[in-house]
Amino acid sequence: SYELTQPPSVSVSPGQTARITCSGDALPSKYAYWYQQKSGQAPVLVIYEDNKRPSGIPERLSGSSSGTMATLTISGAQVEDEADYYCYSTDSSGNDRVFGGGTKLTVL
Amino acid sequence: EVQLLESGGGLVQPGGSLRLSCTASGFTFGSHAMSWVRQAPGKGLEWVSGISTRGGSTFYADSVKGRFTISRDNSKYTLNLQMNSLRAEDTAVYYCAREVVGGDFTDYCDHWGQGALVTVSS
Numbered sequence: 001s002y003e004l005t006q007p008p009s010v011s012v013s014p015g016q017t018a019r020i021t022c023s024g025d026a027l028p029s030k031y032a033y034w035y036q037q038k039s040g041q042a043p044v045l046v047i048y049e050d051n052k053r054p055s056g057i058p059e060r061l062s063g064s065s066s067g068t069m070a071t072l073t074i075s076g077a078q079v080e081d082e083a084d085y086y087c088y089s090t091d092s093s094g095n096d097r098v099f100g101g102g103t104k105l106t107v108l
Numbered sequence: 109e110v111q112l113l114e115s116g117g118g119l120v121q122p123g124g125s126l127r128l129s130c131t132a133s134g135f136t137f138g139s140h141a142m143s144w145v146r147q148a149p150g151k152g153l154e155w156v157s158g159i160s161t162r163g164g165s166t167f168y169a170d171s172v173k174g175r176f177t178i179s180r181d182n183s184k185y186t187l188n189l190q191m192n193s194l195r196a197e198d199t200a201v202y203y204c205a206r207e208v209v210g211g212d213f214t215d216y217c218d219h220w221g222q223g224a225l226v227t228v229s230s
Contacts, residue, residue, distance in 0.1 A: 033216045046164040049211050086153050090214050099153040
């Protein structure tokens with residue numbers, strides 16, 4: 001089955017740039033999507049189609065994709081950005097729908 | 109405002125059954141495919157099942173195929189998940205989510221409910 005691989009954790013100081021990666025063999029032909037999940041809350045879509053932000057998502061969150069790796073970048077990370085972040089995509093056929101294992105972002 | 113409200117969670121014994129429901133509001137329910145996504149305690153997200161706009165096509169993760177059945181009632185703005193032959197590893201928060209179609213025809217979830225906890229234990 002298809003897999004998306006994320007680092008388990010990323011840690012930055014407030015104001016620094018955090019980068020969370022997601023690797024998958026089908027990413028050259030499939031978009032990546034990113035979700036933010038704060039403790040005890042439901043996931044929230046923060047990036048869709050590699051690099052687009054839904055309304056209400058701060059501009060400091062951005063996405064990019066190159067080859068088999070997608071990246072979520074949080075520029076000038078703030079304490080309120082502490083959360084688990086999950087990438088999502090599908091295999092090349094679109095049939096296998098997969099979330100990455102999640103990355104815990106710590107800002108302190 | 110899009111709202112999704114799950115109900116029906118609870119404690120069930122291994123081998124038992126449970127039916128989850130999700131009531132939608134704030135959008136035209138019948139215009140969107142819908143999904144269920146679950147999250148085991150302390151674990152990541154797992155897509156479980158999806159259904160097309162009119163219910164004619166249904167999709168399941170291998171882990172639940174043959175045990176879970178997804179359905180919808182567009183007249184009542186309701187999504188359902190019938191879960192049979194439940195196992196301890198089905199213990200999770202189950203989220204109802206609205207789907208949209210991405211530019212590469214990938215279905216993804218853009219709005220999620222708050223979730224319903226299902227605990228399978230004796």
